[in-house]
Amino acid sequence: MARSDVQLMLEAKAGNDASFEHLLQRYRTPLVNFLYRMVRDSATAEDLAQEVFLRVYRARHGYEASAKFTTWLFRIATNLALNRIRDTRYRLMEVSLDATSTEDDAPAMELPARELRVDQILIAEDRTVIIRRAVDALPEKQRIAVLLHKYEDMDYCEIAKVLECSEAALKSLLFRAYETLRVQLAPLVGLAASPVPAIPAEAGKRRLS
């Protein structure tokens, strides 16, 4: 029977590096994937994942079994990724301030127009690129919520802890995120001849605590 994360972490705390190696093997792929989806660069994602594992290793002596390991792991990963994104954005802003071009006027992302048919989009761009761009264009919290919910299959309670909000707020956040994606990716998911209007964002919006 496989040992639980908590058990492995407690063994690592007691000085067993082999148990930490088990945790590394268990979470290397989900962690690198999550970070890659956040920062969109494989080398940066691996650097950040290494830093996450190092931080967990350094903090092993203070580990308390009360906290779920994955919540802790992805919370560190989320903070590191957000810091990296903000640093990069800041550097890009500095570059764009120095530049004389008028690229600022261009949209940050080109999303397919709703009228485009799927075959046209396929000619224009790969489907996966379109999907990635749509997810990347979500507001920060919505994006993290979708990545943890859809790709890491974490439960609401865990995601809410990573995002520091209530479960009810998280459900609304996820609804708004998927509603945006449904509209943006309508050429890929649309059923109706005339599109189903999006529910106004305010309707499903809860105050994040």
Add this chain to the structure above:
Amino acid sequence: MKYEMNCERISESLIPYLDGRASAAEQREVEAHASVCAACKTRIEEFRRLSVVLEEVPRMEPSGAFDARVRQAIAAEPRAGWFGWLVPAPRFAFALVCLLLLSVWTSRIEPNVSEATAGATQSEQDFRLIKDLDVLENYDVVKNFDALSELPVAQQTQTRTDSNQNEDQNGHI
């Protein structure tokens, strides 16, 4: 209190419903609303399709060098040594070090304090001696010390001055 499901309220229940994590009551409400609202029925189906579409994005596998780099970084971390037992309680260790430093500092500072006190006492005695020097050197005062011992110092000084004046007057006579 029972709320009637509508297009706005569905936002709170739709994700748990699609995940199969909604309560039985929530599930019934969503299904009842979808049976009378064509837009929400389509929305639910499009959400299901969206879930499949999002899975088209391939997962990436970490490079072969990744594990080696993490292991190398962990191996470079300092190991717990003789004082490793202090690491689980860093606050206790810090408090212990502070206490030790404080006790060393206090033990070093104590002799200085007593020396300073002793020095101050000596100076005080010297000052009193100098203050009373003219009284002590006065022969008449010392001679009649028994009678004057009850008088305060200021009066003793005054008495000494008076007796000097008397001596001068006697001399003149």
